[in-house]
Amino acid sequence: MKRLVLILALCAPLPAQAVEPGEILDDPIMEQRARDLSKGLRCLVCRNQSIDDSDAGLAKDLRILVRERLVEGDNDEEVLDYVVARYGEYVLLKPRFSPMTALLYLGGPLLLLIGGGLIWRQASARAAQPITTAAPLTQAERNRLHEMGIDPEA
Amino acid sequence: MIAELGHFALILAFAVAIAQSIIPLWGAHRGYAEPMRFAEPAAMVSFLLVGFSFAALTYSFINSDFSLKVVATNSHSAKPFLFKIAGVWGNHEGSMLLWILILSIYGALVAAFGQNIPPALRARALSVQAMIAVAFLAFILFTSNPFERLDPVPLDGKGLNPLLQDWALAAHPPFLYMGYVGLSMPFSFAVAALIEGRVDAAWARWVRPWTLLAWSTLTVGIALGSYWAYYELGWGGWWFWDPVENASFMPWLIAAALLHSAVVVEKRSTLKSWTILLAIIAFSLSLVGTFIVRSGLLTSVHAFASDPERGVFILAILLVATGGALILYAWRAPQMEPEGVFAPVSRESGLILNNLLLSVSTAVVFLGTLYPLFADGVMDEKISVGKPFFDFAFAPFMIVTLIAMPLGAALSWKRGDLARVMSKLWIAAVLAFLVGIAFWALRTESSIWPPLFIAIAFWAIFGVVVDLAERIKLGRAPFSESMRRLGRLPRSAWGQAVAHIGLGITAFGIIGISAWATEDIRVAQIGDRIPLSGYELRFDGVESSRGPNYRIDGGKFTVFKDGKELTTLVSEKRFYPVQQTQTTEAGIRASLIEDIYIVLGDRQDNGGWAVRSYVKPFANWIWLGALIMTLGGVLSLTDRRHRVGAPGRAQRVAPVVPAE
Numbered sequence: 002m003k004r005l006v007l008i009l010a011l012c013a014p015l016p017a018q019a020v021e022p023g024e025i026l027d028d029p030i031m032e033q034r035a036r037d038l039s040k041g042l043r044c045l046v047c048r049n050q051s052i053d054d055s056d057a058g059l060a061k062d063l064r065i066l067v068r069e070r071l072v073e074g075d076n077d078e079e080v081l082d083y084v085v086a087r088y089g090e091y092v093l094l095k096p097r098f099s100p101m102t103a104l105l106y107l108g109g110p111l112l113l114l115i116g117g118g119l120i121w122r123q124a125s126a127r128a129a130q131p132i133t134t135a136a137p138l139t140q141a142e143r144n145r146l147h148e149m150g151i152d153p154e155a
Numbered sequence: 156m157i158a159e160l161g162h163f164a165l166i167l168a169f170a171v172a173i174a175q176s177i178i179p180l181w182g183a184h185r186g187y188a189e190p191m192r193f194a195e196p197a198a199m200v201s202f203l204l205v206g207f208s209f210a211a212l213t214y215s216f217i218n219s220d221f222s223l224k225v226v227a228t229n230s231h232s233a234k235p236f237l238f239k240i241a242g243v244w245g246n247h248e249g250s251m252l253l254w255i256l257i258l259s260i261y262g263a264l265v266a267a268f269g270q271n272i273p274p275a276l277r278a279r280a281l282s283v284q285a286m287i288a289v290a291f292l293a294f295i296l297f298t299s300n301p302f303e304r305l306d307p308v309p310l311d312g313k314g315l316n317p318l319l320q321d322w323a324l325a326a327h328p329p330f331l332y333m334g335y336v337g338l339s340m341p342f343s344f345a346v347a348a349l350i351e352g353r354v355d356a357a358w359a360r361w362v363r364p365w366t367l368l369a370w371s372t373l374t375v376g377i378a379l380g381s382y383w384a385y386y387e388l389g390w391g392g393w394w395f396w397d398p399v400e401n402a403s404f405m406p407w408l409i410a411a412a413l414l415h416s417a418v419v420v421e422k423r424s425t426l427k428s429w430t431i432l433l434a435i436i437a438f439s440l441s442l443v444g445t446f447i448v449r450s451g452l453l454t455s456v457h458a459f460a461s462d463p464e465r466g467v468f469i470l471a472i473l474l475v476a477t478g479g480a481l482i483l484y485a486w487r488a489p490q491m492e493p494e495g496v497f498a499p500v501s502r503e504s505g506l507i508l509n510n511l512l513l514s515v516s517t518a519v520v521f522l523g524t525l526y527p528l529f530a531d532g533v534m535d536e537k538i539s540v541g542k543p544f545f546d547f548a549f550a551p552f553m554i555v556t557l558i559a560m561p562l563g564a565a566l567s568w569k570r571g572d573l574a575r576v577m578s579k580l581w582i583a584a585v586l587a588f589l590v591g592i593a594f595w596a597l598r599t600e601s602s603i604w605p606p607l608f609i610a611i612a613f614w615a616i617f618g619v620v621v622d623l624a625e626r627i628k629l630g631r632a633p634f635s636e637s638m639r640r641l642g643r644l645p646r647s648a649w650g651q652a653v654a655h656i657g658l659g660i661t662a663f664g665i666i667g668i669s670a671w672a673t674e675d676i677r678v679a680q681i682g683d684r685i686p687l688s689g690y691e692l693r694f695d696g697v698e699s700s701r702g703p704n705y706r707i708d709g710g711k712f713t714v715f716k717d718g719k720e721l722t723t724l725v726s727e728k729r730f731y732p733v734q735q736t737q738t739t740e741a742g743i744r745a746s747l748i749e750d751i752y753i754v755l756g757d758r759q760d761n762g763g764w765a766v767r768s769y770v771k772p773f774a775n776w777i778w779l780g781a782l783i784m785t786l787g788g789v790l791s792l793t794d795r796r797h798r799v800g801a802p803g804r805a806q807r808v809a810p811v812v813p814a815e
Contacts, residue, residue: 019390021756022678022765043539049397051541054390094541101536105526109519109548116511124499 019054021061026068035068038080042067043094051094158223161211162302165252168204168259169292171197175285179278180350191274194281195266201288202263209243209256212301216243222308225249225301231314231733233704241325242315247449247465248301250328254445255291257329257336258284261365265340272361279347280340287339290472298465314733317705323383327376331403334373335441338406340365341413342438345431346480349487354427359420362434364792366417370410371788377403378781389739389754391672391771396545401524402444405517409437412513415506423495423503423568428488429510435484439477440517446473447524498570505563505571509556516552523548557611557662560655561618565625579625583617598671605670612666615659619652646794654787661780667773674770678763688770690751691715695723697755697764705729710755710764712742726755750774 020039026032039053044060052060052067063084070080084092096102175197182190212225216239221227229246230239238245244253262284269277295301318324344362348354380400385393394400413433419426450466497503523540530536561583565576591610595603624630626648627640673688685692695711708728714721724742731738742753749772756765 020676022676022759025676041543043541049395049541054392089537091537091539094539095543095547096538096540101530101534102526102538105522105540105544106548108522109515109552112518113511113515113552116515120507120511124504 019056020064024064024068031071034077035071038067038077039064041094042084043092045088045092157211157214158302161208164204164208165292165296168201169289169296171201171204172285172288172292175201176282176289180282183275183278191278194278198262198266198281202259205256205259209252212249212252213240213243216240219312221312222304224303224305227305227309227312229315230312232311234315235703237325238315238320244328245315245319248299251295251299252301253328254332254336255288255295257332258288258291258339261337261340276347276351279350280343283343283346284339287476294468294472298468317729317731317734317736317738318387321383321387323379327379327383330372330379331376334369334376335406335444337365337369337372338410338438338441341434345434346483349431349483352487352490354420354431354491356421356424359417359430363414363417363421366410366413367788367792370407370414371785373403373407373410374781374785374788377407378778382778385774386741386743389741391752391769393777396542398447398524401520402447405520406437406440406444408513408517409433409440412510413437415509419503419506423497425493425495425503427491427493431488432484435480439473442473442476446470500566500573501571502563502566502568505566508559509563512552512556516549519548519552554608554611557615557659560615561622564619564651564655565622580618580621583621584614586617587614605666608666609663612659612662616656619655623652647791650787650791650794653790654784657780657783657787660776660783664773664776664780667776668771671772672769675768677766678759679766680763685766685768687768689716692753692768694766702729704733705731708755712753714744714751724753726753728755745775747775748772
């Protein structure tokens with residue numbers, strides 16, 4: 002527990018050094034792929050940092066691992082599969098769509114549909130009634146008009 | 156002694172708040188004037204007591220009274236004066252005291268300037284405010300007493316986290332709290348209106364200034380935090396979708412929605428119960444934010460476990476406040492009949508769309524922030540939800556918002572005509588399209604998306620400008636007539652236009668920096684030249700020096716463009732011996748086109764230094780836009796119709812321009 006606190010303290014938003022010069026691949030296109038992949042992978046001992054931003058040792062190991070897989074010829078998806086197989090879904094900063102994360106992904110659009118639907122229903126209910134609606138006359142009011150010599154139906 | 160007096164004042168404030176939360180409410184219920192009037196002096200006395208208590212703590216920090224635990228753990232005798240003061244709220248206890256102080260300031264403001272608010276509504280609102288104060292004063296007194304003494308007294312303090320020793324971060328919490336706590340005002344007015352069972356245009360007019368103030372200060376607070384992250388954390392990141400950031404962003408979004416729906420209540424006497432609900436949710440999200448930050452639950456489960464008492468306490472406040480208000484809402488809201496009728500295409504509908512988009516995007520942030528907790532607790536699965544998810548899930552709603560914003564703002568009340576609006580705004584669309592094309596041509600290597608999004612951001616900006624020009628009949632009436640109309644536009648119309656332009660500008664900055672930032676990472680020897688997209692940097696060496704409470708390694712760089720010397724930059728590494736930590740001060744050449752951003756890394760074995768250099772295009776537009784949004788909020792706030800004390804006089808201001 003104490004060690005964990007120490008690790009977390011070390012990873013707190015310290016000025017990040019992140020990717021070190023020695024790690025960079027010679028092939029700029031492959032390096033860019035490595036950077037893009039790194040941005041989506043979580044530094045496991047940090048607080049909400051990708052391995053691309055973190056200077057923790059474990060993040061460095063992961064960055065090197067990603068680059069090794071790329072050099073081996075893996076495509077992006079294979080690299081992610083490889084990392085997930087080792088570290089679990091937790092490592093992905095953008096979780097994959099699955100029954101477990103369905104609510105996360107569909108919550109927003111679903112709310113938009115429900116909210117939009119409710120508003121639409123209310124709007125069409127309003128549209129059904131003319132814009133200037135006066136309450137119909139009560140019987141007492143009709144009688145009064147009648148007494149004044151006005152035909153309420155006219 | 157001073158500290159004990161401060162503690163005592165806080166206890167007195169607690170007693171006053173208890174009385175204030177009961178007596179005026181009872182008076183309003185019975186219709187007795189005297190107990191109702193009790194609220195104002197009580198609010199004033201609360202403010203004086205809490206203010207004294209806060210001053211006592213500040214005094215202890217300035218004088219480095221290390222017999223106080225918070226001072227000993229968060230301050231140091233060699234710390235610069237400004238950061239001794241900032242140290243007051245740079246820790247849990249002190250920041251909660253700041254929270255209460257701001258709450259009491261708002262209460263005193265209502266008491267001092269709320270004379271035109273009907274006495275019963277005012278009494279009830281101040282009672283509800285006092286209930287919040289009771290809860291948080293109890294929280295401070297029972298779990299987070301800032302006046303706790305130490306024995307034996309340490310010789311010197313442990314100092315403030317060096318990262319926090321920065322002007323932007325010193326000012327960040329007060330602004331953020333002014334926003335968070337400011338949302339307690341609409342909440343209190345909403346609850347008071349629910350108790351009273353009446354919401355009308357006047358109610359909205361009293362609520363709007365408080366919401367505006369809260370939203371504006373929250374904007375400043377968030378922008379300061381983001382700007383600080385940009386220049387201090389060392390790689391130019393400015394937003395991380397961190398739970399703590401989301402905690403401030405959610406109330407900001409909902410406060411923006413509330414501002415817009417309150418307009419509808421005020422002008423058209425409809426959307427009442429929705430507005431009340433938003434007011435409740437906005438403050439609840441502030442409490443959620445306080446809970447997230449103060450319990451540490453989301454940042455680290457362990458921090459929560461190490462101090463569950465505080466987290467549970469705030470959670471209880473959150474549940475009682477939100478739950479109580481929502482129950483009251485469910486009971487009373489159905490009685491609130493909408494009055495104003497409007498067509499499906501109208502300003503009202505535009506504002507409803509705004510509310511829908513803002514609420515749903517808030518829900519997306521909420522889901523993303525809490526989903527890991529939910530997945531862990533309910534499905535026993537550990538997942539992460541970070542920046543890539545939020546960028547993906549949040550951005551579409553903002554893009555739709557930007558597209559819809561100028562259209563909605565240009566529609567007329569009751570019954571609008573989209574075709575007519577487009578016949579006015581087409582020129583904005585054309586201009587925005589041209590800007591997009593220009594960006595596409597200038598940045599040939601980029602994909603089609605960034606220029607498209609930039610065109611959308613500029614559509615939002617130009618749309619507002621064209622709408623404004625149309626309203627003053629620019630080009631259709633004599634110039635002097637247009638100028639006269641411009642001068643007569645109500646301040647709130649100015650505020651709206653300026654804030655909308657600010658949003659477009661921030662969006663532009665975000666798109667620019669996200670799409671076109673470039674970087675270079677290398678080991679550089681002194682004298683090396685580093686090419687960096689169009690620039691060349693010369694590494695001139697590292698010089699050591701001393702700051703007030705730190706040592707400096709300053710990396711010197713000369714920046715060249717086309718062979719000509721442009722500027723020199725110093726990137727510092729600071730070492731704070733008290734905390735044994737190091738911070739970086741990036742060397743930044745800021746400009747509106749692009750920032751050159753240099754960070755000096757560690758010395759390497761071969762005598763070289765790790766050097767990271769970045770070009771960050773349009774970065775400053777992000778915060779410039781936020782500043783402009785704030786300016787818009789402040790402009791609206793100065794509209795005489797919103798002046799808290801002046802709703803009566805408002806009717807006499809002849810509307811020159813038919814409806815805003």
